[in-house]
Amino acid sequence: xxxxxxxNHISYTYSAGTPFAHKALDDVSFxxxxxxxxxxxxxxxxxxxxxxxxxxxxLKPDEGQILLGGQDIWSDKKFTRACRxxxxxxxxxxxxxxxxxxxxxxxxxxxKNMGLxxxxxxxxxxxAAGFVGITEQQLxxxxxxxxxGQKRRAAIAGIVAMEPELLILDEPTAGLDPRGREEIxxxxxxxxxAKNATIMMVTHSMNDVARLADRxxxxxxxxxxxxxxxxxxxxxxxxxxDMGLDVPxxxxxxxxxxxxxxxxxxxxTMEQAVRALTQRKxxxxxx
Amino acid sequence: MxxxxxxxxxxxxxxxxxxxxxxxxxxxLVAYIAALFIAxxxxxxxxxxGFLVICIAISKIQPKAFFKxxxxxxxxxxxxxxxxxxxxxxxxxxxxxxxxxxxxxGLVRAIFMILRLLALICATFLLxxxxxxxxxxxxxxxxxxxxxxxxxxxxxxAMIMCIALRFIPTLLEETDKIISAQKARGxxxxxxxxxxxxxxLIPILVPLFISAFRRADELATAMECRCYQGGEGRTKMKQxxxxxxxxxxxxxxxxxxxxxxxxxxxxx
Ligand SMILES: Nc1ncnc2c1ncn2[C@@H]1O[C@H](COP(=O)(O)OP(=O)(O)O)[C@@H](O)[C@H]1O
Ligand SMILES: [Mg+2]
Numbered sequence: 001x002x003x004x005x006x007x008n009h010i011s012y013t014y015s016a017g018t019p020f021a022h023k024a025l026d027d028v029s030f031x032x033x034x035x036x037x038x039x040x041x042x043x044x045x046x047x048x049x050x051x052x053x054x055x056x057x058x059l060k061p062d063e064g065q066i067l068l069g070g071q072d073i074w075s076d077k078k079f080t081r082a083c084r085x086x087x088x089x090x091x092x093x094x095x096x097x098x099x100x101x102x103x104x105x106x107x108x109x110x111x112k113n114m115g116l117x118x119x120x121x122x123x124x125x126x127x128a129a130g131f132v133g134i135t136e137q138q139l140x141x142x143x144x145x146x147x148x149g150q151k152r153r154a155a156i157a158g159i160v161a162m163e164p165e166l167l168i169l170d171e172p173t174a175g176l177d178p179r180g181r182e183e184i185x186x187x188x189x190x191x192x193x194a195k196n197a198t199i200m201m202v203t204h205s206m207n208d209v210a211r212l213a214d215r216x217x218x219x220x221x222x223x224x225x226x227x228x229x230x231x232x233x234x235x236x237x238x239x240x241x242d243m244g245l246d247v248p249x250x251x252x253x254x255x256x257x258x259x260x261x262x263x264x265x266x267x268x269t270m271e272q273a274v275r276a277l278t279q280r281k282x283x284x285x286x287x
Numbered sequence: 288m289x290x291x292x293x294x295x296x297x298x299x300x301x302x303x304x305x306x307x308x309x310x311x312x313x314x315x316l317v318a319y320i321a322a323l324f325i326a327x328x329x330x331x332x333x334x335x336x337g338f339l340v341i342c343i344a345i346s347k348i349q350p351k352a353f354f355k356x357x358x359x360x361x362x363x364x365x366x367x368x369x370x371x372x373x374x375x376x377x378x379x380x381x382x383x384x385x386x387x388x389x390x391x392x393g394l395v396r397a398i399f400m401i402l403r404l405l406a407l408i409c410a411t412f413l414l415x416x417x418x419x420x421x422x423x424x425x426x427x428x429x430x431x432x433x434x435x436x437x438x439x440x441x442x443x444x445a446m447i448m449c450i451a452l453r454f455i456p457t458l459l460e461e462t463d464k465i466i467s468a469q470k471a472r473g474x475x476x477x478x479x480x481x482x483x484x485x486x487x488l489i490p491i492l493v494p495l496f497i498s499a500f501r502r503a504d505e506l507a508t509a510m511e512c513r514c515y516q517g518g519e520g521r522t523k524m525k526q527x528x529x530x531x532x533x534x535x536x537x538x539x540x541x542x543x544x545x546x547x548x549x550x551x552x553x554x555x
């Protein structure tokens with residue numbers, strides 16, 4: 001399968017040439033294939049957001065290149081702008097970018113910039129609103145009258161409405177209450193299933209990535225240090241802990257069990273835990 | 288990136304200049320500017336300029352920083368220079384061309400004016416480069432305190448200045464972020480007619496204002512929670528004290544002023 005997006009040895013330094021220079025990305029390479037759900041984890045300041053802003057051409061790498069469908073996204077100006085629509089990036093705290101008078105108009109901002117006709121814009125706005133559970137009533141309201149979680153979902157709809165080939169979400173659940181978090185994650189999953197979309201999500205919640213992602217990228221100190229399935233990554237729980245990262249709660253319990261002499265390899269979600277335990281019980285052991 | 292603009296930027300350090308009391312530096316800057324305007328002949332100019340160069344060397348701030356700060360002011364300096372060059376009349380005609388007469392006196396005067404401006408700006412930079420904005424507002428408050436007697440709300444003014452300085456980098460960072468977020472939605476700030484470009488600013492300005500007001504609100508609440516109520520009876524955690532170093536600096540500058548006046552008066 002040809003990769004959707006190819007990142008080849010990119011490096012990036014903020015404020016280069018000043019006393020405040022900071023190398024935020026150091027020789028990062030990976031590929032994204034259609035249909036994947038990639039979780040990106042890493043300590044605060046490890047360069048996750050910087051990396052995400054490279055993928056849709058907001059930041060230009062100092063070294064290396066990024067290919068979208070085989071073409072360098074910086075090869076010409078028009079293509080760079082087109083990339084912003086093909087790779088949709090939902091920023092951290094996206095509710096702070098809302099500005100229109102109605103939620104409808106705000107969601108329509110992206111599609112309108114794409115130069116679509118009115119009917120198509122309308123169809124996309126309604127579909128995107130549907131994915132994130134924004135009602136007809138709310139579409140007519142001012143975005144500033146919505147609750148925190150609703151604002152966040154309206155902002156996500158603004159990107160979803162551009163129907164990007166790759167949807168990137170930078171910490172979409174940061175600062176929300178548990179219910180708001182669940183709703184957003186459910187929305188993302190529903191969207192993925194309906195559209196067979198390719199998704200990349202930055203998060204601090206190991207439980208969420210363990211449950212949703214089928215591939216994980218681990219950033220540490222401006223470098224991409226691990227790239228693999230959640231199984232491969234969480235088996236190495238100790239190296240994650242060394243990087244100052246968490247492991248899913250379930251994994252922590254099973255690691256403790258392992259120390260006590262009970263071996264259950266590759267358990268990192270609640271469902272897997274239940275399966276592993278019932279299996280052992282059914283298998284005649286005394287769990 | 289917006290953040291990279293030097294805006295009266297402070298370069299932390301530990302030189303003699305850095306360690307001077309901010310009030311001393313403010314007073315000395317005023318005295319130095321006075322000396323600059325008193326200076327009127329070659330020797331006095333050489334003395335005041337040389338003094339500044341030595342101060343800059345002592346501060347260990349890279350000359351590059353000064354050049355960077357001067358860049359936006361080049362036009363102003365050239366303008367001043369050209370005005371003086373063309374509109375000063377004198378005795379020694381250097382160039383006569385159409386209606387333009389350039390005299391030797393004009394040339395000398397233009398050079399002196401440019402040097403004076405240059406020294407004035409660099410001296411001010413030296414102050415802001417070696418003094419943190421907080422220390423500077425503290426110094427202003429302390430020096431302006433006598434004006435409080437005639438009803439000027441000195442503490443409040445200093446507090447407003449301090450908060451504004453504190454939030455400039457935050458708001459620049461925020462603006463950067465909002466611009467990126469709207470670009471990610473295909474906002475286009477670079478093409479189109481003037482009206483279109485002005486319109487393109489709305490998606491930036493609306494979120495920026497909302498966030499600035501939200502921050503102001505939060506800050507006000509936080510200050511009230513800590514029972515902040517203005518200047519009356521308020522003491523400071525960091526007290527400003529003049530040290531021997533400061534008296535030394537005053538001495539040096541008094542000498543400079545005296546020397547400049549002598550050189551000028553006796554026309555050496
Ligand atoms: N606009 C910027 N200017 C200068 N430095 C920045 C900027 N944005 C981020 N950084 C620095 O780059 C590093 C990586 O930041 P970021 O990509 O936001 O990390 P993460 O998203 O993983 O928390 C941090 O050390 C941060 O301080
Ligand atoms: Mg981040």
